[in-house]
Amino acid sequence: MRRFRTCRRGILVGLLLMGLASCVSAGPDGAAESHKVFVVRHAEKQAGSDPQLTALGQARAEALADLLVDQNIEAIWSSDTTRTRNTAQPLADRLGLVVMTYDPFDLDALAALLKSQRHNALVVGHSNTIAETVTALGADAGAPVGDDEFDRLYTVEITPDAAVAAIAQYGPEAGLR
Template sequence: MAKQNYLMKFLWVKFLIILALAAGLYMVIQLTKPKPQSTVVYLVRHAEKITGDNAGRDPQLSPAGKARAKTLAAMLANKHINKIFSSDYARTRGTAAPLAKELGLDIQIYDPRDLPALATLIKSKPETYLVVGHSNTIPQTVLALGGDDSPPIEEASEYDRLYIVKIDKNGHVQSQLQRYGKRYKSASE
């Protein structure tokens, strides 16, 4: 019986030592894991929406918009996005949804009437973000983040702009404008 008690105590001590070592190793890994040194923000206007008399006040994405949202998800799936922000409209949430599903992320709602608050939140934590908004808010969000000004988005038909704003650890900002999905053609083309 004494031999069994000794064996049980020995196994318990061994278990506790292994547990403590595992916890310590986990903490070392977490502390030495590289932290993002910069913030990267991808910003897009929502994809094409249903138009016409039946569209209502909060239209869904059209078939072309759903295709563009899938294109966006495929394009950004490997960009290490940590957070997705969208205004609280069906067309913006619908644009963000394929990527959110692919990455297993929730879509966080922001107030498009308070872009400085969104910019402050994004600047406060170096991560990689997607922001989905509107023709009148996305260029303003780029500016609020410190990015370059750009010509207004053509309300009726321009859905292919992808802004990328990078903020390094010293607060220096670089921004660029790309296009994605089916090409936009201006009225003058």
């Protein structure tokens, strides 16, 4: 009988802790206290002024969609170029979302919007804007992005008090240059 009480008490304590954890993970209005913004450069591109993706770039865009489809993304942002939209579109198609455009010359405005919306989002930019986007979100972007680097994936975790970026590689041939 004593074992049963101890087990029952353990179950009750476990349920209580789970309930408290759910209170900590959501704010007073029920919104999540933290959210993630995924930031990537467009995938490999063809030559030209507003080029399409190469076959490898298309494969990378599909790999990005595979990777992020289960991340509860509610918004997808792209600069207004063919290569960035084509990188974002496979995930948008899978999630039934519209790719929205942002001004790459006003990253502070984009960052303010992403912070205030408090939901997971994807931002597709360029080699000269993705690190700046991460910095505008309040996180350390690390080393500059090389012009030949297409596989860097920033995951920026945003809380009310801070933003922290993790850097990973994704896609076919990730890390190979």
